[in-house]
Amino acid sequence: xxxxxxxxxxxxxxxxxxxxxxxxxxxxxxxxxxxxxxxxxxxxxxxxxxxxxxxxxxxxxxxxxxxxxxxxxxxxxxxxxxxxxxxxxxxxxxxxxxxxxxxxxxxxxxxxxxxxxxxxxxxxxxxxxxxxxxxxxxxxxxxxxxxxxxxxxxxxxxxxxxxxxxxxxxxxxxxxxxxxxxxxxxxxxxxxxxxxxxxxxxxxxxxxxxxxxxxxxxxxxxxxxxxxxxxxxxxxxxxxxxxxxxxxxxxxxxxxxxxxxxxxxxxxxxxxxxxxxxxxxxxxxxxxxxxxxxxxxxxxxxxxxxxxxxxxxxxxxxxxxxxxxxxxxxxxxxxxxxxxxxxxxxxxxxxxxxxxxxxxxxxxxxxxxxxxxxxxxxxxx
Numbered sequence: 001x002x003x004x005x006x007x008x009x010x011x012x013x014x015x016x017x018x019x020x021x022x023x024x025x026x027x028x029x030x031x032x033x034x035x036x037x038x039x040x041x042x043x044x045x046x047x048x049x050x051x052x053x054x055x056x057x058x059x060x061x062x063x064x065x066x067x068x069x070x071x072x073x074x075x076x077x078x079x080x081x082x083x084x085x086x087x088x089x090x091x092x093x094x095x096x097x098x099x100x101x102x103x104x105x106x107x108x109x110x111x112x113x114x115x116x117x118x119x120x121x122x123x124x125x126x127x128x129x130x131x132x133x134x135x136x137x138x139x140x141x142x143x144x145x146x147x148x149x150x151x152x153x154x155x156x157x158x159x160x161x162x163x164x165x166x167x168x169x170x171x172x173x174x175x176x177x178x179x180x181x182x183x184x185x186x187x188x189x190x191x192x193x194x195x196x197x198x199x200x201x202x203x204x205x206x207x208x209x210x211x212x213x214x215x216x217x218x219x220x221x222x223x224x225x226x227x228x229x230x231x232x233x234x235x236x237x238x239x240x241x242x243x244x245x246x247x248x249x250x251x252x253x254x255x256x257x258x259x260x261x262x263x264x265x266x267x268x269x270x271x272x273x274x275x276x277x278x279x280x281x282x283x284x285x286x287x288x289x290x291x292x293x294x295x296x297x298x299x300x301x302x303x304x305x306x307x308x309x310x311x312x313x314x315x316x317x318x319x320x321x322x323x324x325x326x327x328x329x330x331x332x333x334x335x336x337x338x339x340x341x342x343x344x345x346x347x348x349x350x351x352x353x354x355x356x357x358x359x360x361x362x363x364x365x366x367x368x369x370x371x372x373x374x375x376x377x378x379x380x381x
Contacts, residue, residue, distance in 0.1 A: 001358045008358020012375035018348040022366035026074030026308035033064045035107030076120040084133040123168040128175035157201040166205040174219045194235040211243035215250035241274035248280040254297040265303040275310040277322035288333035
């Protein structure tokens with residue numbers, strides 16, 4: 001802090017207030033909850049564990065947007081950019097999906113961009129051939145699947161490159177059942193998909209994503225093998241993603257999580273926790289304790305560059321018990337743990353005084369700050 005002559009001012013009061021975190025804490029969202037207009041509500045979603053339909057109101061949408069803006073810097077559309085949704089909307093097979101796509105482009109994306117919230121695309125390819133709609137039609141027809149997937153890439157990648165910054169270019173790359181490797185006769189198809197996606201969208205980051213790496217662990221060796229293969233083929237993923245769908249029977253210890261991150265960082269320096277949720281059934285305290293452990297372990301690791309929750313509100317969550325906010329918007333213990341970490345413990349807000357040379361210093365988290373200086377009745381921000 002200096003005066004008009006450039007001399008340091010002693011004992012000036014310096015308030016350093018963090019306004020936004022640089023670390024991309026993220027979440028999966030439903031586009032219509034963000035961009036939908038009053039006429040689009042109430043909206044319904046069948047809960048995974050409850051057969052009844054749950055109505056979401058205009059007020060719920062307001063609350064939904066408020067939580068996103070307050071706590072998250074990155075989002076993933078849970079379903080709006082999946083191939084079957086995108087293609088059915090483009091073909092006009094569903095008026096509701098057409099409306100969703102219109103809202104996505106015209107309202108949801110601008111709302112996010114105005115708030116500098118980045119968007120991950122989920123997904124281009126899905127390595128388990130028998131699971132996603134449309135793709136299962138090509139089991140036993142690799143040539144037909146390739147034509148379909150290449151056509152989809154030519155459509156969606158240019159159409160979204162103005163707002164998607166990173167794609168799950170191959171989701172569930174290890175997969176199960178009839179996999180890409182089974183259908184195509186080897187892993188080369190993965191390198192070909194990455195190469196074509198980069199040709200069509202060279203400015204976008206292309207990630208791979210897989211589950212059963214952190215919980216369970218049955219795909220760890222296969223995932224590492226495929227990463228090493230892509231590295232050798234010159235198609236190394238820009239980001240390697242770990243899904244993190246934990247249940248009360250798969251609560252991997254923090255020590256083991258750190259060891260897994262260390263293992264994969266040797267072959268992929270940029271790692272993300274892409275789909276985090278903890279479903280402990282009715283045991284809300286267990287959910288909170290374990291979510292806190294996962295967040296601390298992951299945020300502490302130098303190669304983890306983002307943590308994305310797979311939803312946050314009970315009424316719009318694929319596993320309602322894994323939500324952070326209840327249906328009435330009250331915070332569950334897990335939600336309180338999340339808020340405590342990302343807005344308090346991992347937040348910088350300090351008041352300092354300058355020394356005789358006009359200097360003060362602190363150690364804070366990367367982010368956007370407001371600095372206010374007061375001395376002798378004057379205030380500068």
